[in-house]
Amino acid sequence: MPDTPSLHAETHLKVLRLLQSNPKMNQRDLAAALGVSLGKTNFCLQALVAKGLLKMQNFQSSKRKLAYAYLLTPAGLLEKAALTSRFLKRKTEEYVLLKAEIEALRREEAAA
Numbered sequence: 001m002p003d004t005p006s007l008h009a010e011t012h013l014k015v016l017r018l019l020q021s022n023p024k025m026n027q028r029d030l031a032a033a034l035g036v037s038l039g040k041t042n043f044c045l046q047a048l049v050a051k052g053l054l055k056m057q058n059f060q061s062s063k064r065k066l067a068y069a070y071l072l073t074p075a076g077l078l079e080k081a082a083l084t085s086r087f088l089k090r091k092t093e094e095y096v097l098l099k100a101e102i103e104a105l106r107r108e109e110a111a112a
Contacts, residue, residue: 006090009083009086009087011034011036011044012047012048012053012079012083013080013083013084015030015034015041016053016054016076016079016080017080018033019054019070019071020072020077023069023071027041027042027045030045045070051075051079052073052076053073053075053076053079053080054071054072054073054076055070055071055073056068056069056070056071057070
């Protein structure tokens with residue numbers, strides 16, 4: 001499946017949603033939740049940090065030196081809302097088309 005802008009946007013939305021509900025989620029758990037590789041997860045997180053949508057907070061007192069929290073920035077919250085709106089619009093359009101196709105197939109089946 002080729003990477004497309006909408007696929008990236010959908011992945012970014014999933015990441016933002018997961019991290020908003022659980023900021024201490026580690027990259028391995030995030031990768032498992034997304035169904036993607038750890039490398040792709042890291043790449044996505046770095047892109048979101050570079051865009052200013054996420055910030056990483058290191059826990060200095062943690063025994064695990066790689067313990068981070070991924071916090072949505074105000075820009076991240078706005079982007080999450082915009083991505084959600086676009087995602088919902090696209091999925092609604094897909095639903096309408098799919099529903100029409102199902103009805104057409106049912107009519108064909110009934111006529112046969």
